[in-house]
Amino acid sequence: MQAKREEICSVAGKWYHFIGIGGVGMSGLAQVLLEMGMRVSGSDLVLSPGIDSLRQQGAQVFIGHEAGNITDDMDAVVVSSAIQPSNIELCTAHHKGLPVMTRGDLLAKVMESYKGTAIAVTGSHGKTTTSAMIAVVLAKNGIDPTYLVGGHISELGGNAGLGKGKCLVAESDESDGSFLKQKPHIAVITNIDDDHLDYYRDISGILQAFQDFLTNIRPDGFALLCSDSDYVCQLSTYEVNAVTYGIRGNPQYHARNIILNGLLTQADVFHNGSYLGTLKLSIPGLYNVQNALAAVAVGMYMGLDFPDIARALAHFQGVQRRFQLIAQYDGIKIIDDYAHHPTEIKALMEATLSIKRKRMITVFQPHRYSRTKFLREEFGKAFEGSDLVIITDIYAAGESPMDGVSANLLVQELQKNGTNAVYINSLDDVVNYLLQELRSGDTILTVGAGNVWTVGRNLASKFQPCSSGN
CATH class of the missing domain: 3.40.1190.10 (Mur-like, catalytic domain)
Known part of the structure; x- marks a missing residue:
């Protein structure tokens, strides 16, 4: 038996403003609040498909953070973990005395109610x-x-x-x-x-x-x-x-x-x-x-x-960016995965070995300076089975750079463990490199929690794929 929506969950407040609304966690909560009949607004630095979807459902979303996006009659301001304390909208919300909560706070309230x-x-x-x-x-x-x-x-x-x-x-x-x-x-x-x-x-x-x-x-x-x-x-x-x-x-x-x-x-x-x-x-x-x-x-x-x-x-086909087949062409497979920790990467290597025909080429974008610093040795041992590992610049995810921490640390660790590894800083340069390097039968992995997925998409656009992932 199904219940009416108001019998399922009730969250106090009528107007929620999300700072950093484009992230997958933030946009998901915003969508559920919209479906509950709440008023939702938000802001982010760039346009994304998630923002387009929220706008179609009635959310007001600003591109760019501005003090004027925050008004006195908002019931609560929800802030992404990627937002810095100095963010102009967050500071304005505090100045106006508006209730400010994290995504985790809001999820807890939804769950509690x-x-x-x-x-x-x-x-x-x-x-x-x-x-x-x-x-x-x-x-x-x-x-x-x-x-x-x-x-x-x-x-x-x-x-x-x-x-x-x-x-x-x-x-x-x-x-x-x-x-x-x-x-x-x-x-x-x-x-x-x-x-x-x-x-x-x-x-x-x-x-x-x-x-x-x-x-x-x-x-x-x-x-x-x-x-x-x-x-x-x-x-x-x-x-x-x-x-x-x-x-x-x-x-x-x-x-x-x-x-x-x-x-x-x-x-x-x-x-x-x-x-x-x-x-x-x-x-x-x-x-x-x-x-x-x-x-x-x-x-x-x-x-x-x-x-x-x-x-x-x-019939479960997986989740986007989890061993997602992006395209196939001339025996070449392009697969994208969100793995960003050594344990996840080891599991990904094992899974890929069961499907690869010839070479496995992995493009890895390290995620966060802190993770690179603390787990550099573990990363150096995580890519066993990959014939070539291309390391790109670190995706900061809101972190400030750390002295002595760079993508080259991982290249050194990989080479120390006998893995064929090279550093290419630009994702566009990675695409150009692969276009020269690829051979029929290769399996390409784009790996990381940042925007490395664009490499697979851009590479696939250069082909005429015989089939592609969703």
Whole structure:
């Protein structure tokens, strides 16, 4: 049975202004508020497809940040984590005494007011795909969830939407600790790794944050934990209900007899030792088996049968910028992926080795000076299997440059470990280099959380592709 929208979620306020509205997380929240009937405005430095979509739905979006964009009658101003404290709109909002909240604050308010099952998916890696899989499983089986995911889901037509069912699926960002404000019914933790060390300083700080997150689970809820992650296994579950999933050991939801065949993946799924059925995916990699197991567990908790869950996952085509096939031409494949941490890159290399015909050429754009500094040695060992790695300039993502930290650090680390690596600073120069270098049968990976994806698109435009990704 579906509920009326006003019976599902209520968030105080009528007019929300988003500073940095073009980001995937900010635009998703803005879209859901619009669908709830709120007035939404915002600003960003550049036009994007997400902004075009919001404008079509009635949002007023300014290109450029100006003091005049902030007015006294706004109910709240929402600020992206990429916005600096000196931003003119943010300063104006403070001067006017307007309530200012982060994206994490607003998501927590939405989750707190949600009159149904709130599902938060967090972890160092895989949370976008896992939350997307959960949203698709629920949507394709009549539950019609509200969803807020960090990537475009082709089956649902976007990364966010207000559903009529009493279920919320939200990707929960651990990078700045904002996930600690959320109080979900179901907390999915995909894995824990040494990332965002500029904020947490060390792995003990990261573990403590995830431990604290578990205490936020509502009394009638539970934690869904991937037991393949050594750090996840270090969390204490003494005070919470916990369900485990994975491909190693003996978790409650267990995938066995895994077959990796190019872009296709197959596994037998068991629950507490009982065979549920065979799961078939159209996306590669062991990590996607793990992601799918989390979706299976959530789906069964929501009362779905395994065959219906498996049917939805069999048609799942992935999330934009997650092993996304951009184009094929003359045996050349161009694939784009958001991976920006050494662990993610290692998994990407393994998945690509199962489909490559000849050479694998990886274009990697480092993301943030701090991550480059803290994980340089790990990056140097992460590209095993790639025949050539092209390193571009660091994508700052709002950070200020650090003395002695540059893309060349990674080139040196890669070469130290025997990887063929070169530095090319400009993305346009990368395209020109590849046009001279490519041979039939090559697989090209564009990798990183910045704008490296433009390399694949621009390269594909030089061809006459016989087929392309969405």
